[in-house]
Amino acid sequence: MKDVYLFSGFLGSGKTTLLMNTIRQLKEQNLKPAIIMNELGALNFDSQAIEENIPLKEMLNGCICCTGAEKTEAQIQSLLADSEFDVLIIETTGAAHPVEALDAVYSPLFANELNIKGIVTVADSKRWLEREGMSIQTRSLFLEQIRHAHLILANKMDLLTESERAKVTFEMQNINSHALIIQTTNASLPIKYLQRLQATARPASIQQATIGEHLHLGSRLVTFNSEESFTQEKFEEWIKTLPNSVYRMKGFVPIEGIRNPMLFQYAYGLTQWLPEYVKMEPNLVIIGENVNELELPKA
């Protein structure tokens, strides 16, 4: 039987970071991972970080729970048929309801092949503390992701004070008393916590879950032309003008004086810029509500 983990968590909470940490630790144990990655947009920046020899299926342009169970089934079937692996990790989009996504994995076809270990939710702890400022829909999805987890990572602890850390854990435990909650920074989770999960995610509990909290977020792909480049300051100024219904941005942004477009990440007010050694197509994916109405940055 192959163990299956479903990584859930709001946009930008640290799922891909957890995925990379987990892959590294599986390899240290000589276990082979296979990955299914689901993205809301047409491009998957995160999949570029996955080594080529790891079997990877991408489900782009929509949420795993909306795309339908058949498509997930087909992806799993083709992984089982074509690839050798010991552990399957499914990373959902941050807009997915974890139970609906897991439901897509339950199929009589795999009953003898897959051992579904459970839902691992990565939570942005700072965002958790500020959840009152979210739209009702977003907040309720956040709660659902915590409520249905079998293991919770209270991530981004580096951004909190000691008392805030305790508050996050206390509040999450009140919502989900069954899951173990682990405080992490950079989703640094020893793999034993995953491996100890007891395959508690059974179809019966799935049917009882409250479904329907799914968020229908939009994604917009912005392509920069070859003459365009920004100063980092100007780009950051544009970010400050964005409404808080923009949850996530990822892309390669051309910056004046820097040879290759820089890898850019934005999650809940925080930006990250990293140099890129390969010349990537300059573009940006914006995920949030009403993203088609946003004004774009000016070079």
Ligand SMILES: Nc1nc2c(ncn2[C@@H]2O[C@H](COP(=O)(O)OP(=O)(O)OP(=O)(O)O)[C@@H](O)[C@H]2O)c(=O)[nH]1
């Ligand atoms: N300060 C801080 N930043 C973190 C931490 N964990 C992850 N990040 C950063 O948060 C951003 C989002 O991390 P990802 O791992 O890509 O998040 P994700 O949940 O996969 O994002 P989506 O796939 O877009 O939903 C990146 O810039 C990470 O470097 C943490 O513990 N502390």
